[in-house]
Amino acid sequence: MPPPRTRGKALRHRLAELRGSGVAAKALDARALAALAANPGCRRRALLDGAGVDKTALAGALGAPSAFGQSQFALTRGNAFEARVKTDGGAELLRLVHQRLDPGAEPPGRAGVPDLTAVGPEGRTARTALALREATGAGAWTLLDHPMLALEVAGSPVFLEPDAVVVHPDGTWTVVEIKSFPMLDGSADPAKVGTAARQAAVYVLALEDVAARLGQDGTAAPRVRHRVLLVCPKDFSNLPTASAVDVRKQRAVTARQLARLTRVQDIADALPEGTCFSPELPAEELTAAVEAVPATYAPECLAACELAFHCRARSRARGAVTALGRAARAELGGLATVDDVLAAAHGEAGDPDDPAVAALRRAARLRTEALSGLPEAEPHHPREAACP
Ligand code: SF4
Structure with missing residues (x-):
């Protein structure tokens, strides 16, 4: 067997062939990594994401453009709500963290909000790690607004930017997700909460990497809490309310999926010679390439994957019962x-x-x-x- 460095080079070469000549790899983000956990059995998605294929362009070239993604209106509304939640040094946000996750701690008064600006994602990641180190031993509340974290995926760093991370007085860390969908009478749309929980689980994994590195100098590694805070508008107002969400399950599934991504070599090796997913290719050739990778379509894909319309059409054409939903499939x-x-x-x-x-x-x-x-x-x- 060739040494790891040679194998890594061979894999990168193979993945570049799959993307097509001159096609740059599409960087993964937390939303994409979280969506992987929505359909953990899908080898097609694992390979395409691992190879950095632009699935939006691929879906368009297949004749099944994706309706997946956030509208400009939703983005603007989300940004306005987040700004409101974080006004006054994040006082309301910290009050919610204290109330929902750590009521035994001293109430947050004036919390530290370190400056995390730096040049480039690598600089911001280093600045965030330093701020976390300083805040962990401070014995006070600290709010990190839009920190930058890095997670190694398939041998390359993916930079991630959670809405906020809070350091508690006991030195533990909490991920905060701020969403613009409403929480009605204390509960929100379960599908949206599930998506937010999977995204938060990606940030928890990235924070655990930072914590492990801080623990390498002989001191105990800081603890990353597995209950995150989900902040949403209350009922139909724009006042914030929050709920604690346990992401242990999502964290475990995502960690397994990411480990699988590092083995995309096995999936790639099973493909016919010359398989390529370049959106420049004719639709029939692309369809054959995509169909060469096994997929497990489920209606949940519609909310999580750019290829959903293509996979749904093929699944229906085959009469696959998965198109009826996982519950029917299980029965x-x-x-x-x-x-x-x-x-x-x-x-x-x-x-x-x-x-x-x-x-x-x-x-x-x-x-x-x-x-x-x-x-x-x-x-x-x-x-x-x-x-x-
Ligand atoms: S839409 Fe297709 S490729 Fe995407 S996760 Fe579902 S089955 Fe897999």
Whole structure:
């Protein structure tokens, strides 16, 4: 086996071939990294993201442009709300952190808000690490407004900018996510909260890297809290309210996904020679290249991935039951297509001992009886006779 440096060079060369001649790699950001965790089984997304393919351009070239992304209006509204939350040195934001996450600590009075400006992302990352080190031993509240963190993904640093990180008087660190969707009567849209939690989990992983480095000089590594603070407008006002969100699960899934990204070599090796995802190629060639990588489409992709319209169309064309949602897929066991499901329901295929097949046959029979108005027929199988 070649040494790691040679393997890394070979992988970078292979990924550049997949992007196409002269196509620059698209940098990942926290939103993209978080979206990876929304569909952890998708090898297609893992490869395309790992190779730095511009999925928006690819979706357009495939004839299925993405409707994924934030509108300009949502961005403007989000920025205005964030500015409001952070006015007066972040006094309201710190009050919410204290109230929701650390009520036993002294109330935040005048907190430190260090200047994090520096030249370039590397400079800002170093400045943030220094500010975190100084704040951790200070025994007081500190607010880091738009710090810069770095996370190594597939051998390259990805720079990430959380809305805020708060250092508590006990030296622990909390990620703060500020979103412009409303929290009604204390709860918000679960899908939006899930997306925010996955994004916050990426920041938690990046902060843990910083904490581990600070702990290398013999002192104990600072603790990064796994409950983050989600700040949203209260009801339909623009007053802030907040909720603590436990991101342990999202953190674990994202960490697994990122480890998988470093093994994109395995996925790339399974592709036919000459496979390329350059948006310059004809649509048929691109479709063949994309279809060569296994995907696991689910309706959740519509809110998380630029290729969702393409993958949904292919999934529907194959009659894949995943297009109906993960819950339906789980209920149907080994029946992967709508044709398989119908054949099983009509008694033309499938093992009658399979609970999914038995349930489908009973449902089909009940449907026929309901439509015909006839009394219930005798069950065909002993398992079905036991059904209520
Ligand atoms: S849209 Fe397609 S590529 Fe994207 S995560 Fe879903 S299945 Fe994977």
